[in-house]
Amino acid sequence: MLGEDPHGPMFLISCVIGFSLAFILMGVLMSAVDSVIVCFAEAPGEFETHHPALHRDMIEAWRLVYPEECGF
Numbered sequence: 001m002l003g004e005d006p007h008g009p010m011f012l013i014s015c016v017i018g019f020s021l022a023f024i025l026m027g028v029l030m031s032a033v034d035s036v037i038v039c040f041a042e043a044p045g046e047f048e049t050h051h052p053a054l055h056r057d058m059i060e061a062w063r064l065v066y067p068e069e070c071g072f
Contacts, residue, residue, distance in 0.1 A: 048055040
């Protein structure tokens with residue numbers, strides 16, 4: 001079915017499957033990061049109440065990147 005040497009087609013099929021799974025996993029991780037950023041922007045008080053260490057880390061990172069614009 002794949003010919004005399006199936007290594008080439010099987011390699012390509014494996015690469016497509018691997019890239020597809022990696023793309024799906026990275027999509028989930030990117031959505032989680034976007035959710036944290038939205039929580040930080042929309043409700044910083046609630047975010048600080050429920051996740052104080054993460055809130056503190058985000059404030060410090062924001063001050064490093066935008067020192068003149070940070071109003072916290």
